[in-house]
Amino acid sequence: MKKLFVFLMSLCLFFSQLTLPEAKEKSSGEGESHYHTVDYEVSESKTKNVRFRSRNVLPKSYDARTENYITSVKNQSPFGGCWAFSAISAAETSALKNGLAADKSEIDLSELQLAYFFYHRVNDPLGNTEGDQNIIVGKNAGQPDGYLQNGGNNWYTAMSLSQWPGPVDESKAPYVNDKNNYPKFLDADLNYLNTEYAMKDAVFLPAQDTEGMKQAIITNGSVSASYASEGMGALDKYFYSGSDKADHAVTIVGYDDSISRELFGDQKPQKDGAWIVKNSWSSRAGDGGYFYLSYDQPLNSVVAYNYMAADQYDNNYFYDGSVGMQRLKTRGGSLTAANVFQAKSGSGKYPEFLEAVSVGIAGADTNYSVQVYTDLKDVSDPYSGTKALAQPVTGFEPYEGIYTIELPDKIKLSQGSHFSVVITLKNKSENSGSIFVAKSEAGSWISAEEKTAPQQSFLFDGSGWYDTHASEFCNRIKAFTELNHESLKEQARRITAVQIEKISSAIYNGKKQTPAVIVKDDTAALKEGTDYTLTYSNNINAGQASVTIKGIGNYTGTAARNFTIVPADINKLNYGSTGTKIYNGKPQYPDMRVTNAGIVLKKGTDYTLSYNNNTNAGTAAVTVTGKGNYTGRAVKHFIISRRGVNTLSTGGISNRTYTGRIIKPSVTVKYGSKTLRQNTDYTLSYGKNKNTGKATVKVTGKGNYTGTVTKSFYIVPKKTKITYARSKKSKKLTLKYKKMTGASGYQIAYRKKGTKSYKYKRTSKRSYTLSKLSGKKSYQVKVRAYKTVGKTKYYGSYSPQKTVRIR
Numbered sequence: 062m063k064k065l066f067v068f069l070m071s072l073c074l075f076f077s078q079l080t081l082p083e084a085k086e087k088s089s090g091e092g093e094s095h096y097h098t099v100d101y102e103v104s105e106s107k108t109k110n111v112r113f114r115s116r117n118v119l120p121k122s123y124d125a126r127t128e129n130y131i132t133s134v135k136n137q138s139p140f141g142g143c144w145a146f147s148a149i150s151a152a153e154t155s156a157l158k159n160g161l162a163a164d165k166s167e168i169d170l171s172e173l174q175l176a177y178f179f180y181h182r183v184n185d186p187l188g189n190t191e192g193d194q195n196i197i198v199g200k201n202a203g204q205p206d207g208y209l210q211n212g213g214n215n216w217y218t219a220m221s222l223s224q225w226p227g228p229v230d231e232s233k234a235p236y237v238n239d240k241n242n243y244p245k246f247l248d249a250d251l252n253y254l255n256t257e258y259a260m261k262d263a264v265f266l267p268a269q270d271t272e273g274m275k276q277a278i279i280t281n282g283s284v285s286a287s288y289a290s291e292g293m294g295a296l297d298k299y300f301y302s303g304s305d306k307a308d309h310a311v312t313i314v315g316y317d318d319s320i321s322r323e324l325f326g327d328q329k330p331q332k333d334g335a336w337i338v339k340n341s342w343s344s345r346a347g348d349g350g351y352f353y354l355s356y357d358q359p360l361n362s363v364v365a366y367n368y369m370a371a372d373q374y375d376n377n378y379f380y381d382g383s384v385g386m387q388r389l390k391t392r393g394g395s396l397t398a399a400n401v402f403q404a405k406s407g408s409g410k411y412p413e414f415l416e417a418v419s420v421g422i423a424g425a426d427t428n429y430s431v432q433v434y435t436d437l438k439d440v441s442d443p444y445s446g447t448k449a450l451a452q453p454v455t456g457f458e459p460y461e462g463i464y465t466i467e468l469p470d471k472i473k474l475s476q477g478s479h480f481s482v483v484i485t486l487k488n489k490s491e492n493s494g495s496i497f498v499a500k501s502e503a504g505s506w507i508s509a510e511e512k513t514a515p516q517q518s519f520l521f522d523g524s525g526w527y528d529t530h531a532s533e534f535c536n537r538i539k540a541f542t543e544l545n546h547e548s549l550k551e552q553a554r555r556i557t558a559v560q561i562e563k564i565s566s567a568i569y570n571g572k573k574q575t576p577a578v579i580v581k582d583d584t585a586a587l588k589e590g591t592d593y594t595l596t597y598s599n600n601i602n603a604g605q606a607s608v609t610i611k612g613i614g615n616y617t618g619t620a621a622r623n624f625t626i627v628p629a630d631i632n633k634l635n636y637g638s639t640g641t642k643i644y645n646g647k648p649q650y651p652d653m654r655v656t657n658a659g660i661v662l663k664k665g666t667d668y669t670l671s672y673n674n675n676t677n678a679g680t681a682a683v684t685v686t687g688k689g690n691y692t693g694r695a696v697k698h699f700i701i702s703r704r705g706v707n708t709l710s711t712g713g714i715s716n717r718t719y720t721g722r723i724i725k726p727s728v729t730v731k732y733g734s735k736t737l738r739q740n741t742d743y744t745l746s747y748g749k750n751k752n753t754g755k756a757t758v759k760v761t762g763k764g765n766y767t768g769t770v771t772k773s774f775y776i777v778p779k780k781t782k783i784t785y786a787r788s789k790k791s792k793k794l795t796l797k798y799k800k801m802t803g804a805s806g807y808q809i810a811y812r813k814k815g816t817k818s819y820k821y822k823r824t825s826k827r828s829y830t831l832s833k834l835s836g837k838k839s840y841q842v843k844v845r846a847y848k849t850v851g852k853t854k855y856y857g858s859y860s861p862q863k864t865v866r867i868r
Contacts, residue, residue: 095141095142095143095210095211095212095213096141096143096144096212096213096214096287096307096308096309096310097212097213097214097506097507098214098287098306098307098308098361098362099214099216099217099362099386101216101386103265103266103267103268103363103425103460103461104267104423104424104425104426104461104495105267105269105270105425106267106270106273106425106426106459106460107425107426107489107490108426108459108489119272119275119276119279120279121317121318121319122315122316122317122318122319123275123278123279123315123316124314124315124317124337125154125158125278125282125283125314125315126314126315126337128282129157129164129165130154130157130158130165130282130283130314131150131153131154131165131282131283131314131339132150132153132154132157132165132168132169133165133169133344134339134340134341134343134344134349134350134351135150135172135236135341135343136238136341136342136343136344137172137341137342138238138342138343139238139239139240140206140209140210140240140243141209141210141211141212142172142173142176142209142212142213142341143212143309143310143311143341144212144213144214144215144218144287144310145172145173145175145176145179145213145218146172146310146312146341147215147285147286147287147310147311147312147341148175148215148218148219148222148285148310148364148366149170149171149172149175149228150283150285150312150339150341151281151282151283151284151285151312151364151365151366152170152222152228152258152260152366152368153165153168153169153170154281154282154283154312154314155258155281155282155283155366155367155368156168156257156258156368157282158281158282159367159368159369161258161368161369161370168257169230169231169232170227170228170229170230170231170257170258171227171228171229171230171231171233171234171235171236172236173209173234173235173236173237173243173244173247174227174228174229174233174234174247174251174252175218175221175222175226175227175228176208176209176213177208177234177244177247178226178227178247178251178252179195179208179213179218179221179226179384180195180196180197180207180208180211181208181247181604181605182194182195182221182226182382182383183249183252183253183605183607183623184382184598184599184607184621184623185224185253185377185379185382185621186253186254186376186620186621187376187377187378187405187406187619187621188405188607188609188619188621189378189379189380189382189402190224190379190380190381190382190512191512191598191607192382192510192512193381193382193383193499193510193511193512194382194383194509194510195217195221195383195384195507195508195509195510196507196508196509196510197211197506197507198503198504198505198506198507198508199211199505199506201506203688203689205243205245206240206243206245209243211506211507212506213310214287214362215285215286215287215310215362215363215364216265216362216364216386217384217385217386217507218285218364218384219260219263219265219364219366219462219463220381220384220385220386220421220463220497220499220537221384222260222263222366223260223263223379223419223421223463223537223539224377224379224381224382225253225256225259225260225371225377226252226253226256227251227252227256228256228257228258229251229255229256229257230255230257233251233255234247234251245692246625246627248563248625249564249605249606249607249622249623249624249625250563250622250623252605252623256371257371258368258369258370258371259368259369259370259371259373259374259377260366260367260368260369260463261367261368261369261373261465262365262366262367262462262463262464262465263364263365263366263367263462263463264277264364264365264366264367264460264461264462264464265362265363265364265460265461265462266284266363266364266365266460267363267425267460268286268359268360268361268362268363271356273460274286274313274316274363275316277365278313278314278315278316278365280365281365281366281367282314283312283313283314283339284312284313284363284364284365284366285310285311285312285313285362285363285364285365285366286310286311286312286313286360286361286362286363286364287307287308287309287310287311287360287361287362288307288309288311288354288358288359288360288361289302289304289305289306289307289308289309289358289359290308290309291304291306291308292304295342295345295346295347296346296347297347297352298347298348298352298353299320299324299325299326299335299352299353299355300325300352300353300354300355300358301325301326301328301329301330301354301355301357301358302328302358303328303330303357303358303359304359305359305361307359307360307361307362310362311338311339311340311341311354312338312339313336313337313338313339313354314337314338314339314351315336315337316334316335316336316337316356317334317335317337317353318333318334319333319334320333320334320335320353320355321333322355324353325355330355330356330357330358331357332356332357334355334356335353335354335355335356336353336354336355336356337351337353338351338352338353338354339351340352364462369465373541374416374417374541374542374543375406375413375542375543375544376405376406376413376541376542376543376544377539377540377541378400378402378539378540378541378542379400379419379537379538379539379540380400380499380513380514380517380518380535380536381421381498381499381511381535381536381537381539382499382511382512383499383501383509383510383511384499384507384509385499385500385502385509385511386497387497387498387499387500387502387534388423388424388495388496388497388498389423389495389496389498389520389534390423390424390493390494390495391493391494391495392493393492393493394487394492394493394494395485395486395487395493395494396485396486396487396493396494396495396496396520397483397484397485397486397494397520397521398483398484398486398496398518398519398520398521398536398538399443399481399482399483399484399518399519399520399521399526399536399538400481400482400517400518400519400535400536400538400539400540401437401440401443401479401480401481401516401517401518401519402479402480402481402482402540403477403478403479404474404475404476404477404478404479404480404542405476405477405618405619406476406542406544406618406619407474407475407476407544407545407617407618408476408617408618412473412474412475412476412545413474413476413542413543413544413545414471414472414473414474414542414543414544414545415433415449415468415471415472415474415480415540415541415542416467416468416471416472416541416542416543417465417466417467417468417540417541418431418433418465418466418468418482418484418538418539418540418541419463419464419465419466419538419539419540419541420463420464420466420484420486420496420537420538420539421462421463421496421497421498421536421537421538422458422461422462422463422464422486422495422496422497423461423495423496423497424461424486424488424491424493424494424495425459425460425461425488426457426458426459426488426489426490426491427457427458427486427487427488427489427494427495428455428456428457428486428487428488428489429455429456429457429458429466429484429485429486430453430454430455430484430485431450431453431454431455431466431468431482431483431484432448432449432450432453432454432483433448433449433450433468433472433480433481433482433483434446434447434448434449434480434481434483435447435449435472435473435474435475435478435480436475436478436479436480437478437479437480437481440479440516441515441516441526441528442526443481443483443519443521443526444481444483444526446479446480446481449470449472449480450468450469450470450472453485454466454468454469457489461495463497463537465541471543474542476617476618480540482538482540483521484496484538496536496537496538497537498518498529498534498535498536498537499511499534499535499536499537500532500533500534500535501533511533511534511535513529513530513533513534513535514530515528515530516528516530517529517530517535518530518534518535518536518538519536520536556580556593556610556611556612556616556617556618556619556620559580559581559582559587559616560580560581560582560583561578561579561580561610561620561622562578562579562580562581564576564577564578564608564622564623564624565577565624566624566625566626566627567606567624567625567626567627568626568627568628568629568630569602569603569626569627569628569629569690569691570629570657570658571601571657571658571660571690572601573597573600573601574597574600574601574606574626575595575597575600576624578595578608578610578622580592580593580610582616587616591613591614592612592613592614592615592616593610593611593612593613593616594610594611594613595608595609595610595611596608596609596611600626601626602626602689602690603626603627603628603629603689603690603691603692604625604626605623605624605625605626606623606624606625606626607621607622607623607624608621608622608623608624609621610622627692628687628689628690628691628692628693629657629687629690629691629692630687630691630692630693631655631668631685631686631687631691631692631693631694631695632693632694632695634655634656634657634662634691634695635655635656635657636653636654636655636656636685636695636697637653637654637655637656639651639652639653639683639697639699640699641699641700641701641702642681642699642700642701642702643701643702643704644677644678644701644702644703644704644765644766645704645732646676646732646733646735646765647676648672648675648676649672649675649676649681649699649701650670650672650675651683651699652664653670653683653685653697655667655668655685657691662691665688666688666689667687667688667689667690667691668685668686668687668688668691669685669686669688670683670684670685670686671683671684671686672684675701676701677701677764677765678701678702678703678704678764678765679700679701680698680699680700680701681698681699681700681701682696682697682698683696683697683698683699684696684697685697702767703762703764703765703766703767704732704762704765704766704767705762705766705767705768706730706743706760706761706762706766706767706768706769706770707768707770708732709730709731709732709737709760709766709770710730710731710732711728711729711730711731711760711770711772712728712729712730712731713726713727713728713729714726714728714758714772714773714774715774716774716775716776716777716855717750717756717774717775717776717777718776718777718778718779718780718857718858719752719753719776719777719778719779719801719802719803719857720779721751721802722751723747723749723750723751724747724750724751724756724776725745725747725750725758726758726774728745728758728760728772730742730743730760737766740763741763741764742762742763742764742765742766743760743761743762743763743766744760744761744763745758745759745760745761746758746759746761747759750776751776752776752803753775753776753777753778753802753803753804753848753855754775754776754803754848754850754855755773755774755775755850756773756774756775756776757771757772757773757774758771758772758774759771759772760772775848775850775855776803776848777846777847777848777855777856777857778801778802778803778804778845778846778847778848778857779801779802779846779857779858780845780846780857780858780859780860781798781799781800781801781804781807781844781845781846781857781860782798782799782860782861783796783797783798783842783843783844783860783861783863784797784798784799785797785798785828786842786863786865787865788834788865788866788867788868789868790868791836791868792832792833792834792835792836792867792868793830793831793832793834793867793868794811794830794831794834794840794842794865794867795828795829795830795831796809796828796829796830796831796842796844797827797828798827798828798844798860799827800827801846801857803848804846804847804848804857805825805847805848805849805854806823806824806825806846806847806849807823807824807825807826807827807829807844807845807846807847808821808822808823808844808845808846808847808856809821809822809823809824809829809831809842809843809844810842810843810844810845810859811831811840811841811842811843812840812841813835813838813839813840813841814838814839814840814841814864823847834867835867836867836868837866837867837868838866838867839864839865839866839867840864840865840866840867841862841863841864842862842863842864842865843859843860843861843862843863844859844860845857845858845859845860
């Protein structure tokens with residue numbers, strides 16, 4: 062334990078912390094380019110131009126177009142793929158410059174394939190990067206066109222291309238200038254297996270190193286770079302803004318020192334001279350798709366690419382599957398890093414040979430030294446094998462970047478054995494060493510997910526090796542091998558050399574997918590379990606799945622193939638009933654039960670719901686849109702039935718006084734607190750409501766309401782008038798009053814003045830004599846008419862009260 066503690070303390074003192082830059086998203090002024098700057102500054106070389114020095118004096122101008130090294134101008138619209146167009150254009154130019162393609166008319170590489178597999182990364186053919194991903198973050202996450210819209214960065218692109226995922230011919234993955242007609246999936250075989258060329262070197266040039274960039278353009282034919290395009294019009298032929306907020310990637314194919322600063326509009330640069338820039342806004346933009354960019358315009362993420370033939374090497378061993386610009390730098394002295402690999406190709410009789418290595422150098426003016434150790438006895442000790450090179454391979458690189466270092470001798474690797482690539486880096490002037498490493502990192506537009514493992518990457522502190530898995534990063538060190546091709550017939554016995562037919566796509570069903578793999582040795586079909594075994598991974602969810610074919614019996618080695626699990630069609634699933642809803646004046650959102658072979662789908666994860674015509678009574682629609690493992694749309698319908706008027710409330714219906722005319726009272730109809738509209742939501746019809754007695758009004762539903770309900774009220778007699786009130790006889794009072802039409806009788810209310818309670822008498826006659834009253838007292842009297850309906854009497858209003866003194 063003490064020894065481990067001392068080692069860790071020594072490590073902390075020996076190495077500086079990891080630099081983990083945060084990506085910052087910018088979008089172009091055209092609204093079509095989405096380029097992201099990264100908080101990283103490339104070290105400036107003090108011995109500039111050593112790598113690219115091709116002549117002592119630079120010419121005043123250079124244009125790679127005149128040497129037929131530049132392919133046609135493309136159009137990235139309507140997507141944000143400037144970064145892919147810039148990188149692919151540089152790849153095409155490098156292939157032409159290096160004689161890999163005879164003529165520019167013969168080469169057209171796919172920008173779409175680069176963008177797709179940058180964000181849909183699959184395990185490499187040797188199976189060393191399972192789980193490493195570049196994940197879209199932010200507004201484009203989960204979107205089918207996210208890989209075309211999320212944008213990129215030149216440095217990150219170089220990190221990805223160093224894995225040889227492409228490029229492929231345009232015909233295999235053509236770009237589509239249509240937002241509604243782009244491919245949502247690409248065949249997995251378009252990644253790694255069908256590439257036309259392979260990236261050899263990617264040199265990261267300081268943006269301020271104008272002379273170095275000129276030399277790089279002359280040597281490589283072009284460089285990728287980014288600049289701030291805000292304020293630039295599509296037709297501008299000269300551009301300068303002075304802004305350093307890079308938001309658009311382009312390819313610089315030449316330069317001209319004589320371009321006058323006066324040509325750059327109202328805002329002029331300080332000096333003459335401009336870069337000749339190939340854009341990706343179509344040949345209608347600028348000057349045939351090109352424009353001049355002032356030397357004074359700040360640049361960002363300048364990369365010079367160098368390509369080789371795809372069959373230069375057979376295998377690329379690496380662990381750094383994700384992208385990023387993290388680097389490890391020593392506080393002082395050199396840095397020694399190593400990767401340990403297991404040889405997975407070849408056979409005992411026909412082995413593979415290590416011919417070159419690659420390293421991500423993260424500091425300027427760096428001396429390097431490479432040694433290889435084979436047949437390691439301890440995979441935790443990169444020094445524990447046989448030293449394969451009599452002398453280490455040494456060299457010098459003035460610029461940061463990703464470099465292929467060719468070995469003087471082919472190093473034989475036995476299948477299944479472990480070997481190490483040990484690289485020592487030291488800055489010539491700073492007395493330090495820097496290497497690019499891969500580590501999981503969360504950003505604002507992309508997150509890198511790096512799945513490290515023990516016994517892969519190591520750092521040496523002078524006394525022992527530290528396994529970087531403990532710090533969850535790995536070195537950007539690669540090994541390039543070639544297989545022995547002396548006997549094609551015998552070589553066919555290696556599983557990597559036999560024919561493995563394209564694996565059919567599978568449809569997501571929530572279960573592990575294990576599609577058949579057809580393996581043939583010439584015309585003879587190999588048998589699973591006898592000649593090979595299959596191991597599937599990432600084979601449940603929609604997307605790219607993989608299968609590892611491992612030779613057994615008469616076959617040896619492993620091969621990895623990918624296949625596609627396509628999302629299930631949402632139209633072919635089972636749907637539960639939504640039931641019938643009753644109109645309630647609000648939008649109705651019935652839930653939808655969706656199942657796939659008995660598996661209940663989860664709303665929000667597997668599908669989303671949207672509704673139409675779901676407020677008023679009638680047929681409503683719910684659209685089920687597939688999400689994640691499901692695709693397509695299914696439209697289902699449900700019924701919103703009309704609400705019965707018997708559930709409504711009515712107001713305004715009360716007894717009315719006889720008028721001699723038909724009475725049609727207004728009615729207030731409500732559903733809850735909402736007052737309904739007559740002739741829109743309901744209609745009214747009336748009975749023969751003229752005579753005294755029972756009257757009716759019928760409410761009939763309309764529109765969103767149905768049924769009828771009849772409400773009753775009563776027409777009561779009019780108020781009568783007392784025409785005669787006299788007390789002519791002792792203790793009696795005689796009354797006369799006006800006759801009321803339709804009245805069944807009259808009620809007389811009387812009381813002794815000063816008392817509270819009335820006494821009542823009823824009569825059907827128009828006059829009445831009250832008797833047994835108290836003499837010499839005053840009485841108050843009033844009369845009202847009534848109508849008898851059945852056993853119930855309905856009264857009109859009382860007449861004005863009269864006071865009479867009794868004899």
